[in-house]
Amino acid sequence: MNALVLGGSGGIGQAFIDYLLKQDKTQRIHATFYQHHPGVHDERVCWHKVDVTQDSAIKDLCSQFDEIELCINAVGMLHDQAHLPEKSARQIDPDFFTRSVLINALPSLLLARHLSPHFKHQRPAHFAVVSARIGSIEENRLGGWYSYRASKAALNMALKTLSIEWKRSLPNVIVSALHPGTTDTRLSRPFQKNVPSHDLFHPSKSVTSMMQVIDNLTPGQSGNFWSFDGQKLPW
């Protein structure tokens, strides 16, 4: 199996790479990092420094390998040095909102644009993206976190739409949005203090659970939103 992991330098992305390296069937993993140097060094992993918000960078990345059976996008952004998630609409910063959509929603569509030739082999394949339960419109009861929620809802709609297109043109590819559970990474660190320890997962636990979900999916289940525990989430 050949895989592509976007965001391999992140907590969850790196755990995906560690997991895949333990599988005998894994031949080659193409993985991306951007600002943080990757922590995994193995001859089966080929690292690429990529700003995944740039169409030309994704095109160039995809030109560097041939067929793949698994694509996982684990890129994401919740906060930066100047911004925490908004508690009120009064805190909306247009630049932060735009950057959230740029990083959380657009790269999966750019990937879809340039990856489809790599899935034409007709073997079973997965296009899986780490989304977030907080992007579910139906489950939104607490409010707040406008930019993150809206960017993940946009991502979810993009994936649903892609699954409909690919059911016709690439029926071997299962498209899924995944919720990892609250996971101990740079992204969640400022928000962990109120999370009970049994609800804060080590990245290896989230990834083992998400891979179990992925491995059990059939083509008829393409275009759904899954929690790490296998529960189907409302969009």
Ligand SMILES: NC(=O)c1ccc[n+]([C@@H]2O[C@H](COP(=O)([O-])OP(=O)(O)OC[C@H]3O[C@@H](n4cnc5c(N)ncnc54)[C@H](OP(=O)(O)O)[C@@H]3O)[C@@H](O)[C@H]2O)c1
């Ligand atoms: N942790 C949680 O509790 C949790 C819960 C729900 C959903 N999620 C989702 O899980 C995914 C992974 O998050 P994480 O917790 O592993 O966060 P993380 O440790 O902060 O990793 C984020 C990853 O995104 C990459 N990235 C950000 N901007 C990029 C850009 N412009 N170009 C290329 N790469 C970029 C980072 O690369 P560099 O660091 O190299 O720049 C890093 O690899 C995200 O989509 C997040 O929304 C996480």
